[in-house]
Amino acid sequence: MESSDIYIICIEDEAEVLDAVVRDLEKLEATFPIDTATSAEEGRDLVNKLLDDGKKIGLIVCDHILPGDNGVELLIELHKDEKTMPAKKVLLTGQAGLDDTVKALNEAKLHHYIAKPWSKEELNEVAVNLLTDFVLENEPNVLPFMNVLDAERLSEAIRSGKTLSNE
Amino acid sequence: MILDFAKNWLQDPSRITSQIARYLENSDDFDVKTVVREKDDVFFSEGDLNDSVYILLDGTVELSKSAPNGRSIAIDWLRPGALVGLISFVTGDPVLTTAVAVSPCKAIRLTEQDFFKIQNSNNELALLGQQLIIGNLIDRYHHVVSVHIELESINDTLQKERNHLREALKQLEDTQHRLISQEKMATLGQLVAGIAHEINNPAAAMLRASDNLLEYLPAIIALVDPDQEKSYHKFFLIGLKRKLVNSELQRERLQEWTALYPELPRSLLRKVTSMNDEALESIQGILGKKPGEQEKENLEKIVLFYESGYFLKNLQSSTRRIGEIVSSLKSYSRQDKGQFEKADLRDGLNDTLLLLANRLKKVDVVLNFSDIPNVDVISGEINQVWTNLIINACDAMKDRGELVISCGHSDSFVWVSFKDSGPGINPSAMHEIFKPNFTTKQQNSNYGLGLGLSISQQIVLKHGGQIKVRNADHGGAEFKVLLPA
Numbered sequence: 001m002e003s004s005d006i007y008i009i010c011i012e013d014e015a016e017v018l019d020a021v022v023r024d025l026e027k028l029e030a031t032f033p034i035d036t037a038t039s040a041e042e043g044r045d046l047v048n049k050l051l052d053d054g055k056k057i058g059l060i061v062c063d064h065i066l067p068g069d070n071g072v073e074l075l076i077e078l079h080k081d082e083k084t085m086p087a088k089k090v091l092l093t094g095q096a097g098l099d100d101t102v103k104a105l106n107e108a109k110l111h112h113y114i115a116k117p118w119s120k121e122e123l124n125e126v127a128v129n130l131l132t133d134f135v136l137e138n139e140p141n142v143l144p145f146m147n148v149l150d151a152e153r154l155s156e157a158i159r160s161g162k163t164l165s166n167e
Numbered sequence: 168m169i170l171d172f173a174k175n176w177l178q179d180p181s182r183i184t185s186q187i188a189r190y191l192e193n194s195d196d197f198d199v200k201t202v203v204r205e206k207d208d209v210f211f212s213e214g215d216l217n218d219s220v221y222i223l224l225d226g227t228v229e230l231s232k233s234a235p236n237g238r239s240i241a242i243d244w245l246r247p248g249a250l251v252g253l254i255s256f257v258t259g260d261p262v263l264t265t266a267v268a269v270s271p272c273k274a275i276r277l278t279e280q281d282f283f284k285i286q287n288s289n290n291e292l293a294l295l296g297q298q299l300i301i302g303n304l305i306d307r308y309h310h311v312v313s314v315h316i317e318l319e320s321i322n323d324t325l326q327k328e329r330n331h332l333r334e335a336l337k338q339l340e341d342t343q344h345r346l347i348s349q350e351k352m353a354t355l356g357q358l359v360a361g362i363a364h365e366i367n368n369p370a371a372a373m374l375r376a377s378d379n380l381l382e383y384l385p386a387i388i389a390l391v392d393p394d395q396e397k398s399y400h401k402f403f404l405i406g407l408k409r410k411l412v413n414s415e416l417q418r419e420r421l422q423e424w425t426a427l428y429p430e431l432p433r434s435l436l437r438k439v440t441s442m443n444d445e446a447l448e449s450i451q452g453i454l455g456k457k458p459g460e461q462e463k464e465n466l467e468k469i470v471l472f473y474e475s476g477y478f479l480k481n482l483q484s485s486t487r488r489i490g491e492i493v494s495s496l497k498s499y500s501r502q503d504k505g506q507f508e509k510a511d512l513r514d515g516l517n518d519t520l521l522l523l524a525n526r527l528k529k530v531d532v533v534l535n536f537s538d539i540p541n542v543d544v545i546s547g548e549i550n551q552v553w554t555n556l557i558i559n560a561c562d563a564m565k566d567r568g569e570l571v572i573s574c575g576h577s578d579s580f581v582w583v584s585f586k587d588s589g590p591g592i593n594p595s596a597m598h599e600i601f602k603p604n605f606t607t608k609q610q611n612s613n614y615g616l617g618l619g620l621s622i623s624q625q626i627v628l629k630h631g632g633q634i635k636v637r638n639a640d641h642g643g644a645e646f647k648v649l650l651p652a
Contacts (some may be wrong), residue, residue: 016481022437029434037413063212065528081439094525120173 005136006058007050007128008034011043011074011091013066021061021092024120032050032058032131033150040069044077047084058134059127061114064093064100072100075108075129086138090114090128091121119136140164176302178441182376184222185287186277187295194292196284202276210251210266211273216261219276221251221298226272230264233480244269250303256282280459294398345622363496364612370489377482381407384479388472397450397465399472406444407474412441428454431463438470446473496522499550509541512549512574512583512650519553520572526561535573542650545576548626549650555619556585556646563589563644576652582634584647591638602637 008025011123012018015038022034035050037043048055058126060078062071069077071091080086094116104110111133112126132150135142142163157163190196203223204210211217213232228245245251251274255262264566265338277285284621285296384398393634412420425433439450450469454462461507495518513536520532560570575582593601599605601624622633627634632650639645 016485027432027518029437030432033433034437035418036414043415065525067529070529 001022003033004031006032006056006131006139007055008032008059008131009037009043009047009050009057009087010034011040011066011071012039012061012063013038014063017063022116025061025126027150028127028131031145039090040066040074047078047083055140056140057084059088059090059129060084061090061092061123061127064091070100072104075104075110077101078109086134088112088134090126090130092116092118108138120127136163138164143152172298173301173305175258175310176248176298176305178388179220179244180302180306181205181224182248183295183298184224184275185528186249187222187292188224190295191275194288196288199280199281200276202271202274204274206268206270208268208272210268211262211263213256213265215255215262216259217252217255219278220253220256220282221274221276222275223247223249223251223276226268226274228266229269229274230266231265239265243307248299248302249306250299253300253303265308269308278311304446341621343392345625350624352551359496363493364490367493367497370486370493374486374490377486380479384475400471402442402446402447402469402473403476406473406478407440407480408442409473409477409480417441428458431458431466435463435467436472439466440475442473446460466531484576492521498546507543507545510544510546510549511541512539512544512581515546516574516583517543517571519550519557522559525556525559526558528568529567530564531569533569533571535571537573537575539574539576540652542581542652544630544650549630552623552626552648553583555623556648559619559646560585560587560589560644563587565589579652580649581652582647584645586639586643586645588643591642592636592644594638597636600633645649 008028010018010021010025012021018036018038020070022036025034037046037047040147043060043062047060048059057155059076062075064071066074071093076088078087088111089108090112091101091110092114093101093124101110101113104113111130114126128149132145132153135145135149136154138155139145140163142157146154172183188201193341199223204226210228216485221337223245224247226247228249228251230245231239231244232242233239242356245266252262254260256279281298286293286484301448306601366370388399391397395401418439424431424440425435428436439447442450450466453465453469455542458466498514499522501520516534516536520527557570557572564570564587570588571586572585573584594603596633601620605620627650629650630650632648635649637645637647
């Protein structure tokens with residue numbers, strides 16, 4: 001399909017790691033444009049700019065330790081904003097203490113937690129799953145996503161009439 | 168009122184008893200017996216019923232009582248002039264204490280009858296009898312008072328002893344904690360050194376492999392593109408020298424290029440736009456105005472070589488980083504030696520900073536290192552001091568702020584100071600911070616036992632130095648470690 005206006009945002013301060021994340025999600029980019037930021041502040045600006053341009057944020061993959069505000073704080077903040085609340089949030093972490101993880105789960109409704117080093121398959125599976133959730137919850141027409149996302153779940157939703165277009 | 172007899176009694180109790188003895192011997196009305204007891208002879212035992220009283224003329228009698236634990240404790244020693252068995256005699260109750268001669272004794276034994284007779288006899292004898300009883304009571308009372316005083320001083324000594332023991336116990340516990348902590352550090356050091364060694368070999372192999380690839384890949388590329396007309400080698404080198412573009416700029420470029428070439432996939436363009444300007448220019452040349460399938464394929468191949476170069480560069484820089492971390496770990500944990508050696512303190516500081524890099528991510532570390540002479544230190548231990556002070560600073564600043572680390576020297580010492588931008592030390596806690604178990608940190612798995620500063624101080628003292636602490640003029644705490652030059 002043509003590229004959608006649903007974005008994947010990756011936030012990570014180490015360029016090599018950011019590069020690896022983007023590369024791992026490469027297959028999804030045909031449908032979900034990826035954009036990147038290297039700090040929480042930049043990520044916040046990027047999200048606002050995309051929203052201003054009328055784009056949607058489908059998935060945010062955020063590193064835990066960032067210069068300035070840390071990833072958990074940013075995810076909490078984005079979750080409190082109704083515009084970014086629907087976005088699926090993944091915390092990428094090398095060393096989260098339990099406290100931070102609990103905080104992220106409770107306050108940012110963190111959807112997934114990936115420990116470094118991760119595998120490409122794991123990251124892709126998580127992203128596909130969460131984006132499937134996102135389109136089911138937010139897109140009236142899920143048909144165009146059949147090829148890239150979880151086709152089984154999407155067709156099940158269509159068959160049972162549980163998509164937004166029927167509500 | 169002063170009674171002369173009472174004074175006399177205190178000076179010499181036997182004066183009254185000998186007068187009484189003389190009276191009794193010379194009187195026909197009395198038939199009293201003077202009894203003799205050898206050493207260890209018993210006058211009466213505790214619990215007996217007693218029908219007579221003895222006036223002790225010679226020797227010493229010990230009064231003792233059995234304590235609840237079964238042991239016999241000495242209560243008093245009676246000397247000539249004393250009445251033995253007076254209380255049980257007059258009350259009719261069982262005897263309170265056992266009376267035993269501790270030296271050969273001579274005493275007058277009086278029965279109830281004799282006792283009454285004395286009281287009812289001529290004035291002088293009755294008076295002597297009364298004086299004898301009062302004198303005895305005075306003696307007993309003196310004894311009670313002195314026993315109380317003795318008890319008090321014993322209690323006092325006991326209390327001091329107890330405090331002393333408590334203090335000793337606390338010191339023992341502190342020492343134990345310290346030892347455990349030192350033992351842990353030593354174990355950790357060995358573990359770290361072992362791991363560093365283990366990682367070192369694969370890291371070296373990786374570096375060697377990537378060096379070899381660096382050599383072989385151009386040759387392989389030459390096989391594919393012998394005349395360099397496809398510029399594969401050129402783009403391989405561009406990838407190898409890729410500098411990271413700031414993400415804002417990269418985003419702008421990507422936007423620009425996606426608008427320019429809407430027919431090309433974004434993921435391909437993302438890779439292309441990470442190239443330098445010169446490379447981008449030649450790519451535009453290759454693509455032309457409206458790239459078709461052929462151009463797209465060409466670009467994909469070029470990107471393949473560009474990426475190979477970039478991956479190789481990544482591999483090399485990452486491997487080098489592992490190497491640096493490993494060598495820092497090794498020199499940081501030089502526990503294996505544990506001996507004093509001449510060392511440049513700045514090396515240990517740099518190792519420590521590298522290992523704590525993750526913790527210091529949001530802290531601006533400012534290094535004011537001036538030239539300092541080498542000092543005699545046990546590097547592993549001194550690094551532990553740096554670690555403790557830096558971690559404390561991070562904790563105080565909640566991991567955000569500025570940490571200024573300076574060093575310098577005078578004729579007699581080399582100093583290193585750590586100044587943080589945290590809230591400083593509460594003045595009321597200032598004198599306590601070096602005490603073991605002092606901590607401002609919440610009990611939490613991340614936090615220690617409050618031994619950090621105590622151990623650091625011990626280490627520095629062992630090196631003949633000292634740690635000074637103060638709140639800096641513009642806020643924050645400053646710890647200064649001085650070591651003899």
